[in-house]
Amino acid sequence: MNNLILRVVSKILIPLIIVFALYVQFHGDFGPGGGFQAGVIMSAAIILYALVFGLDAAEQVIPSTLLRVLASMGVLIYGGVGLVSLLFGGNYLNYTVLASNQIAGQHLGILLVELGVGITVFSVMLIIFFAFAGRGRI
Amino acid sequence: MDFFIGHYNYWIVIILMMLGFYTVISKGNLVKKIVGLNIFQVSVFLLYISIGTVTGGAAPITTEGVVLYSNPLPHVLILTAIVVGVATTALGLALVVRIKESYGTIEEDEIHECDHSL
Amino acid sequence: MIDVIIDVTVLAFLTITAVAIVRMTNLFAIVMLFGIFSFLSAVMFIGMDAVDVAFTEAAVGAGISTVLMLGTIALTKDRKEKYPGGHRPWLPLAVVIVTGATLVYGTLDIPAFGDLNAPSQKHVAPYYIEKSMEDTGVPNIVTAVLASYRGFDTLGEVVVIFTAGIAVLLLIGGRRRKSDVAGQAGEDDDE
Missing domain, CATH: 1.10.287 (Helix Hairpins)
Known part of the structure; x- marks a missing residue:
């Protein structure tokens, strides 16, 4: 993997892909996008890094133990938002009670839930990719 | 003729679906079977979205001055189905990798031979 | 056009x-x-x-x-x-044609493509389109339905993805042992 052009171009591209993923994640309320797409785009950035700079370098950027923690974190954030709304006296996953008025509560709830989805999708896609790529070495 | 114009979309999607189905049941190579399964899956998505389409409707993002939108419900269902689809595809491919490691082949016929010769 | x-x-x-x-x-x-x-x-x-x-x-x-x-x-x-021809293409072909014909027969009852008065357009969709802005304040109706109205559904999907990740890890996570790669097929490696 000593292709100079690939290395330079991907070093320019990877930050842009990550910024785009964050844009998709947090702008998903207003335009097309959301947690599912953002997670996949974010993992595509790391996959590109792994393909160009090698698997070991990518695993130093984001260790697989961290990925396993993150995958469960996403599901926990999602479920936790539901539990918090239960504690505040609403139904499970009823975000209205999270803030002072309905619009603000729903907005906060949707943002948090999408964040949970994004984190889980990002880390599960990377877990799967690392499992496939890591199988090749002995 | 109106009936044809109103329905050709469904029919072509069904043809695509059957091409995927044919690949799954007639080909012996496991990777090709999974590609066939994915074609089938994408065709089902196309059928769903076709049902939710409204002629002259806008994409379902609230905009000032637009009253006619396409049906957002199939979009939601299919959006999640696509991501779940890739997760199940990954699971299938992982099984293929394990089969290759255990049997030394990913051709269905040779796997059957291995099983019978035990 | x-x-x-x-x-x-x-x-x-x-x-x-x-x-x-x-x-x-x-x-x-x-x-x-x-x-x-x-x-x-x-x-x-x-x-x-x-x-x-x-x-x-x-x-x-x-x-x-x-x-x-x-x-x-x-x-x-x-x-x-390896075997591009398959053994007997006729049986699968017959199954596929019969299934396809049944499905096409089923579409004859479906309202035409893009019909505004189809039952699928008259069920809950109008509610989502009219009310999602005042209920949630999120302009993207798909996001509003995905995360708020149908939050349970999406929670289930996230759990499915998580489970698939765990299953892939169980199947092919971890490295193979050297003896497995070099030698005989059939032995299970449970690393």
Whole structure:
């Protein structure tokens, strides 16, 4: 993997892909996008890094133990938002009670839930990719 | 003729679906079977979205001055189905990798031979 | 009119790609054609106003799926389908034609493509379209339905993805032992 052009171009591209993923994640309320797409785009950035700079370098950027923690974190954030709304006296996953008025509560709830989805999708896609790529070495 | 114009979309999607189905049941190579399964899956998505389409409707993002939108419900269902689809595809491919490691082949016929010769 | 032309063109390309996938024997070509198929279907989704779905399909179907399939081909080291003819193509062909004919018969009752008065357009969809802005303040109706109205549904989907990740880790996570690679097939490695 000593292709100079690939290395330079991907070093320019990877930050842009990550910024785009964050844009998709947090702008998903207003335009097309959301947690599912953002997670996949974010993992595509790391996959590109792994393909160009090698698997070991990518695993130093984001260790697989961290990925396993993150995958469960996403599901926990999602479920936790539901539990918090239960504690505040609403139904499970009823975000209205999270803030002072309905619009603000729903907005906060949707943002948090999408964040949970994004984190889980990002880390599960990377877990799967690392499992496939890591199988090749002995 | 109106009936044809109103329905050709469904029919072509069904043809695509059957091409995927044919690949799954007639080909012996496991990777090709999974590609066939994915074609089938994408065709089902196309059928769903076709049902939710409204002629002259806008994409379902609230905009000032637009009253006619396409049906957002199939979009939601299919959006999640696509991501779940890739997760199940990954699971299938992982099984293929394990089969290759255990049997030394990913051709269905040779796997059957291995099983019978035990 | 331009809608119909785009629609027919993309559908024709989709069919050609699918037929090519069925007839090809080179696995690498099949996987790349599947990537093309995914992108074409994303174009089709945009044509049918489903921008979020098109976005997801382009990122997931054409991106991640293709990478995973290429990874599988690299691991299994099979480059070609060995028995391209299959043994008896007639039985599967008959099954497929009968199933397809049944499905086409089923579409005869479906309202025409793009019909505003179809039952699917009259159920809960009008409520979502009219009320989502005042209920949630989120302009993207798909996001509002996905995360708020149907939050339980999405919670289930996230758990499914999480489970699939765990299952893949159980199946092929971890490295193979040297003895397994060098030697006999059949022994289970549970690392």
